[in-house]
Amino acid sequence: MLFPVIFLLFVAAIGVFLRLSLLLPARAVGDVNLTFKETWKRTRGNTWRLFWGTVACAWLPILVAQIVLFGFLSPGMSTVEAFAIRMAVIGPVLTVYHLLILPISIGFLSYSYLHFFERTAG
Numbered sequence: 006m007l008f009p010v011i012f013l014l015f016v017a018a019i020g021v022f023l024r025l026s027l028l029l030p031a032r033a034v035g036d037v038n039l040t041f042k043e044t045w046k047r048t049r050g051n052t053w054r055l056f057w058g059t060v061a062c063a064w065l066p067i068l069v070a071q072i073v074l075f076g077f078l079s080p081g082m083s084t085v086e087a088f089a090i091r092m093a094v095i096g097p098v099l100t101v102y103h104l105l106i107l108p109i110s111i112g113f114l115s116y117s118y119l120h121f122f123e124r125t126a127g
Contacts, residue, residue, distance in 0.1 A: 030118035063110035
């Protein structure tokens with residue numbers, strides 16, 4: 006009984022985070038007049054678009070990298086020392102990779118902000 010409630014709260018929190026995350030690029034460009042209420046109103050009905058854009062730009066590249074790295078270094082390693090060596094190699098590689106793909110998700114947030122708040126007539 007507790008698991009479905011926690012799961013629903015988790016899904017709701019992700020939805021709220023996605024809709025309000027557009028305040029980050031607004032603050033970055035100096036738009037301090039944008040409020041939580043305005044962001045909430047302008048992103049109404051677009052939670053799924055923001056979700057799938059975030060999945061494509063942030064989560065998918067990370068998932069692919071982890072599958073490739075864990076699959077590449079897994080064969081034939083079953084001891085504790087081999088596991089420690091594998092983690093010592095994978096940790097820094099994933100950290101550098103995450104830093105390289107971070108601009109992709111930042112770019113998605115920036116374009117989303119432009120889409121919702123900076124439309125010009127022309």
